[in-house]
Amino acid sequence: MEVLDRVAAVSPDGRAVIFMLSIRGREIEGAVARDALEEYFWLSRDADATRTLRTFENGRNRIVAVAQRKLLARPDEPLRLTVNGFLTR
Numbered sequence: 001m002e003v004l005d006r007v008a009a010v011s012p013d014g015r016a017v018i019f020m021l022s023i024r025g026r027e028i029e030g031a032v033a034r035d036a037l038e039e040y041f042w043l044s045r046d047a048d049a050t051r052t053l054r055t056f057e058n059g060r061n062r063i064v065a066v067a068q069r070k071l072l073a074r075p076d077e078p079l080r081l082t083v084n085g086f087l088t089r
């Protein structure tokens with residue numbers, strides 16, 4: 001699985017970062033919730049879109065790893081990463 005070269009974007013409501021993954025020749029849109037970025041990637045609550053995207057880029061490897069595990073476990077569900085997806089078990 002790889003992250004496509006498309007630039008990630010903050011969702012219109014500001015509550016998530018939208019990104020694209022490529023797996024087995026398919027492009028899949030994913031989203032990581034802003035509250036997950038705040039909780040696990042130290043994004044400040046008052047961060048603007050630029051800082052939010054920088055935080056996403058800094059945590060991209062970990063975010064992609066969580067996304068990959070979720071896609072393998074639930075391939076037919078939308079790829080939405082929340083705080084619960086980053087809990088260590």
